[in-house]
Amino acid sequence: MGYVTAEAPTRVELATCVQCGLCLPHCPTFRLTGLETASPRGRLMAMSAVLEGFAEVDDVFVEIIDFCLGCRACEAVCPGLTPYGRVLEGARAEIATQHPTPSRRLRRWVLGRALATRGFVSAATAVAAVVQRLGATWILPAAVRRSFTGLRPLAGRERWIGRSAEPVADPLGTAALLAGCVMDPWFSSVHEATVGLLRRAGYRVVVPEAQTCCGALAAHDGHASEARRMARRNVAAFAGFDLIVADAAGCSAHLKEYGHWAGDVGGAMAERVRDVTEVVAELIADGRLPRSELPRGPVAVQDPCHLRHAQRVVEAPRTILRAAGYEPVEIDQDAMCCGAAGTYAILRPDTSLELGRRKADQVRAAGSTVVASANPGCEMQLRSLLGPAYRVAHPVELYWEAVVEMAGRVPAEVDR
Amino acid sequence: MSLQTDLIGLLGTDRVLASGLDRYLYGKDAGVYRGEVTVVALPETTEEVAEIVRIAARHGVPVVPRGAGTGLAGGAVPLGGGVVVATTRMNQIFEIDAANRCAWVGPGVINLDLSRAAEPYGLHFAPDPSSQSACTIGGNVANNSGGPHCLAEGSTVNHVLGLEVVLADGDVLVVGGKAPDPIGLDLRGILVGSEGTLGIVTKALVRLTPNPPDVRTLLITFDSVEDAAATVSGVIAAGLVPAALEMMDQRMTQAVENWLGAGLPTDAAAILLAEVTGDTPAVEAEADVIRAVATEHRAREIRLARDEAERALLWKGRKSAFGAVAQAAPDYYLHDTVVPRTKLVETMREVYEIGERYGLTMMNVFHAGDGNLHPLMMFDASEPGALERVHAAADELVELCVRNGGVLSGEHGIGKEKRDLMHLMFTPVDLDAQARIKEAFDPEGRFNPEKVLPAGSRCFDFGRPIPEGAWI
Ligand SMILES: Cc1cc2nc3c(=O)[nH]c(=O)nc-3n(C[C@H](O)[C@H](O)[C@H](O)COP(=O)(O)OP(=O)(O)OC[C@H]3O[C@@H](n4cnc5c(N)ncnc54)[C@H](O)[C@@H]3O)c2cc1C
Ligand code: SF4
Numbered sequence: 001m002g003y004v005t006a007e008a009p010t011r012v013e014l015a016t017c018v019q020c021g022l023c024l025p026h027c028p029t030f031r032l033t034g035l036e037t038a039s040p041r042g043r044l045m046a047m048s049a050v051l052e053g054f055a056e057v058d059d060v061f062v063e064i065i066d067f068c069l070g071c072r073a074c075e076a077v078c079p080g081l082t083p084y085g086r087v088l089e090g091a092r093a094e095i096a097t098q099h100p101t102p103s104r105r106l107r108r109w110v111l112g113r114a115l116a117t118r119g120f121v122s123a124a125t126a127v128a129a130v131v132q133r134l135g136a137t138w139i140l141p142a143a144v145r146r147s148f149t150g151l152r153p154l155a156g157r158e159r160w161i162g163r164s165a166e167p168v169a170d171p172l173g174t175a176a177l178l179a180g181c182v183m184d185p186w187f188s189s190v191h192e193a194t195v196g197l198l199r200r201a202g203y204r205v206v207v208p209e210a211q212t213c214c215g216a217l218a219a220h221d222g223h224a225s226e227a228r229r230m231a232r233r234n235v236a237a238f239a240g241f242d243l244i245v246a247d248a249a250g251c252s253a254h255l256k257e258y259g260h261w262a263g264d265v266g267g268a269m270a271e272r273v274r275d276v277t278e279v280v281a282e283l284i285a286d287g288r289l290p291r292s293e294l295p296r297g298p299v300a301v302q303d304p305c306h307l308r309h310a311q312r313v314v315e316a317p318r319t320i321l322r323a324a325g326y327e328p329v330e331i332d333q334d335a336m337c338c339g340a341a342g343t344y345a346i347l348r349p350d351t352s353l354e355l356g357r358r359k360a361d362q363v364r365a366a367g368s369t370v371v372a373s374a375n376p377g378c379e380m381q382l383r384s385l386l387g388p389a390y391r392v393a394h395p396v397e398l399y400w401e402a403v404v405e406m407a408g409r410v411p412a413e414v415d416r
Numbered sequence: 417m418s419l420q421t422d423l424i425g426l427l428g429t430d431r432v433l434a435s436g437l438d439r440y441l442y443g444k445d446a447g448v449y450r451g452e453v454t455v456v457a458l459p460e461t462t463e464e465v466a467e468i469v470r471i472a473a474r475h476g477v478p479v480v481p482r483g484a485g486t487g488l489a490g491g492a493v494p495l496g497g498g499v500v501v502a503t504t505r506m507n508q509i510f511e512i513d514a515a516n517r518c519a520w521v522g523p524g525v526i527n528l529d530l531s532r533a534a535e536p537y538g539l540h541f542a543p544d545p546s547s548q549s550a551c552t553i554g555g556n557v558a559n560n561s562g563g564p565h566c567l568a569e570g571s572t573v574n575h576v577l578g579l580e581v582v583l584a585d586g587d588v589l590v591v592g593g594k595a596p597d598p599i600g601l602d603l604r605g606i607l608v609g610s611e612g613t614l615g616i617v618t619k620a621l622v623r624l625t626p627n628p629p630d631v632r633t634l635l636i637t638f639d640s641v642e643d644a645a646a647t648v649s650g651v652i653a654a655g656l657v658p659a660a661l662e663m664m665d666q667r668m669t670q671a672v673e674n675w676l677g678a679g680l681p682t683d684a685a686a687i688l689l690a691e692v693t694g695d696t697p698a699v700e701a702e703a704d705v706i707r708a709v710a711t712e713h714r715a716r717e718i719r720l721a722r723d724e725a726e727r728a729l730l731w732k733g734r735k736s737a738f739g740a741v742a743q744a745a746p747d748y749y750l751h752d753t754v755v756p757r758t759k760l761v762e763t764m765r766e767v768y769e770i771g772e773r774y775g776l777t778m779m780n781v782f783h784a785g786d787g788n789l790h791p792l793m794m795f796d797a798s799e800p801g802a803l804e805r806v807h808a809a810a811d812e813l814v815e816l817c818v819r820n821g822g823v824l825s826g827e828h829g830i831g832k833e834k835r836d837l838m839h840l841m842f843t844p845v846d847l848d849a850q851a852r853i854k855e856a857f858d859p860e861g862r863f864n865p866e867k868v869l870p871a872g873s874r875c876f877d878f879g880r881p882i883p884e885g886a887w888i
């Protein structure tokens with residue numbers, strides 16, 4: 001039967017892989033198993049096999065594709081410029097269409113609908129907050145229990161969506177912030193740091209009311225029409241802003257690919273999207289944000305895959321941490337995935353745990369109890385494995401603390 | 417019991433792959449040939465490898481070793497079915513003996529991983545194929561692989577002290593060792609470069625080389641390929657053996673730069689990457705010699721890598737070249753031939769001519785220092801007749817190199833790719849001697865059949881004399 005949807009990987013895309021194998025050692029699942037069938041080259045060849053009619057979208061194919069973390073380490077090292085992330089989403093869309101198992105149907109609804117519905121996320125957050133306060137994690141399904149322990153305290157968090165804030169320096173322009181599906185209710189202190197820093201540098205910050213979840217999780221899991229719908233809604237919500245900032249690496253990476261998900265208007269929006277670390281690092285370099293003289297000791301830098309591999313942003317978080325007075329410590333020269341990988345932590349808990357343990361060991365070996373990670377999924381993964389003796393935070397949070405401290409107190413001018 | 421059941425009995429279901437798609441994915445390496453895989457086995461120990469070989473013998477099927485599958489000559493591609501023995505899980509470094517500068521490693525250890533592990537001792541594994549981030553020591557041994565830095569250090573054969581090999585009957589043979597000059601027949605030289613046709617390497621004792629105290633890396637830009645090639649000959653004629661001397665032509669440079677963004681000059685006809693290593697005064701002096709020779713040959717720009725980061729970036733560009741060609745066309749065919757350095761200029765000119773004659777874009781990146789050419793022909797396999805044109809052009813290329821006094825394969829091995837061209841290089845006596853060795857090790861022809869030696873090597877049915885002045 002081959003491929004049946006318009007999302008399918010194309011011959012032109014797949015032909016960019018010349019099977020040189022240079023990506024193999026960078027692939028976590030290949031490193032764990034030594035299997036060609038668990039390597040980027042193997043997965044691309046499997047996609048070609050279906051396209052050429054040598055194979056079907058059957059159970060073997062599904063396993064080959066589903067085992068992939070979507071970390072895109074392979075894409076970053078591929079000298080042939082193979083668009084791995086894109087063809088993976090295409091292959092997943094085929095699987096979701098040809099094998100709509102109950103689990104996939106549920107995921108289509110959760111990732112494609114529920115996350116885009118603010119009321120649902122709020123209700124779920126309220127329930128989770130109660131579970132968290134009571135320490136009643138036993139009522140959760142086993143697969144989510146560990147990730148759950150990596151959450152920040154949920155109760156009493158404020159929301160940023162729909163608000164705006166004026167600059168507290170020479171005006172530089174307006175920045176629009178992506179609130180995110182769970183960033184806003186679960187990680188609002190990251191937003192607080194982002195908004196504080198942007199205002200401090202001279203930006204008016206707007207968090208448009210009409211926006212929704214970026215759609216990354218739906219897209220990665222193959223729910224393409226839902227992902228397109230979310231992309232279109234955001235293109236409308238963010239129209240007219242010159243700078244669009246996201247402070248979760250998975251979201252900024254996906255927004256930058258709106259050209260695929262929402263056509264030309266999406267492409268035009270994508271060009272204006274930056275990850276917060278890129279923006280803040282530039283503002284520091286321009287002297288619009290200060291550098292702290294106070295040494296704060298080492299910080300282990302964890303590179304989220306969708307920042308480093310998908311967006312090729314490597315230096316920015318380090319620049320920010322240095323400006324905060326920290327001394328960045330490298331933990332993994334290959335920047336291998338921590339195993340969180342969005343929904344992967346829940347769908348394939350064993351592999352996720354194995355990779356997470358490796359990463360946690362690397363952090364422990366680095367000799368720092370502070371860890372910087374610019375993505376919520378990685379943060380939860382690390383916190384759940386490192387325990388309370390370690391502090392895991394977004395680089396802009398660590399920097400914002402330093403900025404506030406440099407001002408001696410929370411300055412009135414940066415209060416909302 | 418079936419072959420598959422026997423293997424599963426030994427290795428369990430996780431380490432035996434037999435579905436159609438699984439076998440398809442193992443049916444190819446980084447070259448152009450696709451083969452037929454019966455079943456894939458992933459052993460972790462020498463004993464398991466020995467047992468796999470015995471099981472295969474019982475079922476009368478061939479055994480084809482496979483490392484990372486970065487080979488370019490189809491060496492790891494089974495031609496008539498068989499058990500593919502993938503060594504990727506035999507990736508243990510058993511011992512690093514810093515005092516004696518050597519290490520015992522599993523065949524599945526990745527080349528670069530070994531150098532990284534040796535780094536704390538100030539040592540590295542010298543053979544550095546451009547695929548070193550991915551290829552395995554087993555594959556390096558089997559193909560006697562070289563790399564940019566083998567110009568001064570020599571290829572893998574110079575860095576293998578000992579081997580543990582599983583033979584055709586499942587026996588385990590250990591040859592060589594830490595002693596500098598092992599007594600008895602030295603079989604290491606026969607096993608290194610045997611491309612999996614004599615046995616399966618299950619452990620290797622490799623030499624580790626001290627990291628050089630200082631290094632200078634120069635990027636030299638030329639307005640003509642001839643000037644670049646003449647500089648290469650000139651540097652060597654000046655009595656220098658640089659650690660590495662690599663060349664890329666314009667198309668290649670453009671593709672690499674497009675991916676890497678390292679500031680390579682995309683308008684240059686050719687660039688040379690030259691590296692000298694040693695003590696500071698020596699490298700300064702040698703770098704000056706290279707500068708002088710390059711200037712004499714109208715070099716447009718000579719850039720010295722400022723620091724280790726820039727040096728690493730330049731090498732990353734060079735070593736990614738094969739992958740980057742995918743930007744130019746869906747398929748490529750890479751050749752690996754050697755010509756004497758003195759013939760470099762004219763050979764290059766003819767290489768481009770062959771490309772033009774067959775309507776194929778040629779991209780060039782190669783180990784210029786030892787005259788090891790890698791002309792890449794770009795094509796689209798889905799275009800009717802394209803592959804035939806490529807093969808015809810490839811045969812002409814090989815003949816060209818042999819005619820100019822060169823050899824068949826610099827480093828990528830013979831595999832299937834050049835098997836039927838062996839008679840260009842070897843006399844019937846040579847081929848017969850090689851076939852006798854094969855028979856002695858593998859009487860039933862079970863290991864990687866139909867590779868390296870052309871059919872009939874044993875019966876004097878080929879014959880063309882070795883070209884005069886062959887440079888090996
Ligand atoms: C981008 C790129 C750049 C390259 N650059 C270079 C270069 O600069 N220099 C160079 O020499 N080569 C180069 N190559 C070719 C290739 O990488 C080397 O030949 C490498 O040594 C192959 O290693 P592998 O682990 O991938 O082996 P494979 O491709 O898996 O196998 C190669 C051969 O070795 C045999 N083999 C593998 N393991 C064993 C074992 N344990 N026992 C017995 N036989 C075994 C196989 O049967 C096969 O015949 C390059 C390839 C690519 C794709
Ligand atoms: S994806 Fe890129 S790096 Fe990996 S095998 Fe294909 S061409 Fe090589």
Ligand code: SF4
Nearest residue numbers: 027068069071072074
């Ligand atoms: S995305 Fe990550 S897990 Fe998937 S093939 Fe690439 S490197 Fe491997």
